[in-house]
Amino acid sequence: MFVRKSLACLVAAALTGSVVALTAVPALAATDADDPMFTPVAADLIGVGSDTSQHALTLLADGWNAQTPAPAFKVASFAATSGGTITLPGGAINRPNGSGAGKALLYGSGNNADVDFARSSSAVSATEAQAGLQAFPFALDTLVMAVSNSVPSNAPTSLTPAQIVSIYKGDITNWSQIDSSKSGVIAPKIPQAGSGTRSFFVAQLKAMNGGVDVTLASSVAEVQEHDDTLIKNDPNAIAPFSKGRAGLLGTTLRLEDGWKADRALYNVVRQADLARADIQSVFGENGYVCSTAARSAIEAAGFQQLATSAHGGVCGAPTQSATSNFTLNQQVTTTTALSGTSTKGGAATLVAAVSGSSAPDGTVTFREGDVVLQSGVPLVSGQATYDLTGATPGSHSYRAEFVPASGSQFDPSTGAADVLVKAASSLSESFPASVQAGKRAQGTITVASAVAPTGKVTIFKGTKKLVSGSLVGSKLTVKLPALAKGKNTLRAVYAGSSTVAGSTKKFTITQK
Incomplete structure (x- = not known):
């Protein structure tokens, strides 16, 4: 079992929203724009691997780490690109470049206990599955063929599956064999060994070739996956490319019509770590990555968020098989x-x-x-x-x-x-029932409440305001103006206060 973290208190706090004090860590000057801007510690969830989803995981990690209250652990995802070393809690290691290189740190002789997950643009292989690796699907990407756009490409706007197979087998070597109005020796590219995009594309070539493996022609050159450097300025270059990643590059590439292949993107963990609460809280069906709150980050990276099983999808459901359910999260926040x-x-x-x-x-x-x-x-x-x-x-x-x-x-x-x-209130009054001719009635309005009342009391006859005054010790004592001869129906109104509700009291006085 490769679990290296004590989770009993750590994750319980994260899941309940409690804040656990973390030892301050020094800032880290990122070598790559998609590297974490802090030095991860043993308590953090650390990932490496695929170039395809590195930017998506950077944005997702930023979203997780910025939550309020602060989570009890951070997510740190190191880019595949830029070379050199990366600093893990146990020390520096050579930067893993690609899905295969990332997953290799989760099992066997390459196992590194500092690494918790590997980004992958392909499903786990038979060897990886046998080693107990499990993949959490979270996003949909589409693989397409890309050609130069910084300079006009000699490639046609659309390629059939058969033409793509022939290019990579070496049977078609010049664009004129496809379009007589074009000419140029085709320069096919393929991602570096260990790339998830490469393994996915090779599997697609086999499928397009009637289930027969395609032996790559000697003209097929390895390049860093999703790096447009050797494609954008070469009118004869062609390479498989993530549609999402191509979108992040602007207009340097033109994407071919005619063939495309949907695929899921994954975060891969060890079988022994599958039920870990920190991993589930980030990658599981009810975790952050599959939440609607995370959808904008995934879309900003060029991909589409998969739906969870509650909505007919597979986001956050661990698997050892390639995902074919691409139901998207259409939930409305x-x-x-x-x-x-x-x-x-x-x-x-x-x-x-x-x-x-x-x-x-x-x-x-x-x-x-x-x-x-x-x-x-x-x-x-x-x-x-x-x-x-x-x-x-x-x-x-x-x-x-x-x-x-x-x-x-x-x-x-x-x-x-x-x-x-507010507290309820009630009024009582002590005015005389009748007043002799030429005299004015005097009395007291008392406001009763469970909370000491403040504010004003006003006495009306109909809609006419007769007198108004502020309470003193819950009472208002006033002398009324001269009333009309006969029976007068009056109304005392307490307007209430911020803590006591208003109330009304009707009473009569007969003026003789």
């Missing part, structure tokens, strides 16, 4: 924002606003802590409203959870808010 107001004593209105790139379909569950206040509240014009009653006065922390409709393409989301629930 949602955001839930919760707000709350309290205008009545012991009551609050909670409003959850759920948004996405299209109108979300589902319901909302309202909670206080672990207590479900109400579930299944439908969305109406993107909002779910719950009128809460019976709450104790004071501050409460509420949570709204969006639950997508079954079978929908929406992701769940959560919003939270602190709401100050």
Whole structure:
């Protein structure tokens, strides 16, 4: 078993969102733009391997490492390109270049306990599977044939599978054999030995050749995979190229029509490490790499994120076979924002606003802590409203959870808010029931509440404001203006405060 990390506390903290203090590490001047900008430590998840997905893993590692609260371990993915050495916790090693070189550090005599995963643009081989390697598919790439675009290529715009096979067998050596209007000795290229793209392309050549292995012609030259240096300025060059990686190079290459082959991209781990909580939290079905939050990083690297099994896909499902299920993650990210107001004593209105790139379909569950206040509240014009009653006065922390409709393409989301629930109030008055002619009524309005009331009380007759004043010790004593002769129906209104709900009291005074 090649597990080298103590995970009992480390990963439990990562999965629950707790922050574990890490020893400060010095910054590392990256040799390659896709190298980590820090020196990884033994607690980190460290990867090497394929040139194809190195930029994708750099972006994914950046996303993982930038989470708030900070995860208990970092992801460090070293580029395949730029040569030289890379610094691991156990010391410097020669930089592994390609899927095969990366996977070779996970088993056998080449096993390096500092390396946790290998990026791979091809499935695990029979030898690697026998050694117990397992691959987590996460993205879709398409392999195409690329020719020069910095200078006009002599290649036709489209090549058939048979023509590609003939070029790599050496049966077609000049572009004029395909298009008589063109001429030039074809310069076929193939990625370096150990490249996942090379092994995938060789398998494709065999398939295009009726299941018979293709012996490469002597004219086929090895190049660094996905390096356009020896292609972009040569009008006769041709090479298999990742469509995603070609897109990152701008317009230096022209991609041929007529043949293409979809393939999955993988992150490969040891069988003994498969169930490790840190690996599952990053690469598993419910891990970061397969989450909708990570989709933009994968797309920015030129690829498409695979869907998880919950949505008919295979993202994060470990395998030892080549993935042929290319169902993509079409989930819609949602955001839930919760707000709350309290205008009545012991009551609050909670409003959850759920948004996405299209109108979300589902319901909302309202909670206080672990207590479900109400579930299944439908969305109406993107909002779910719950009128809460019976709450104790004071501050409460509420949570709204969006639950997508079954079978929908929406992701769940959560919003939270602190709401100050007001205390109820009631009024009493001590005005006389009748007042002698020529006299003015005097009395006291008292506001009763579980929380000390503050603010103003106003007395109305109909809509006419008679008098208003601020409470002093929950009371307001006033003398009313002269009232009309006869029975007067009055209304005392306490406007309430930030902590106490308003209330009203009707009373009558007869003016003689």
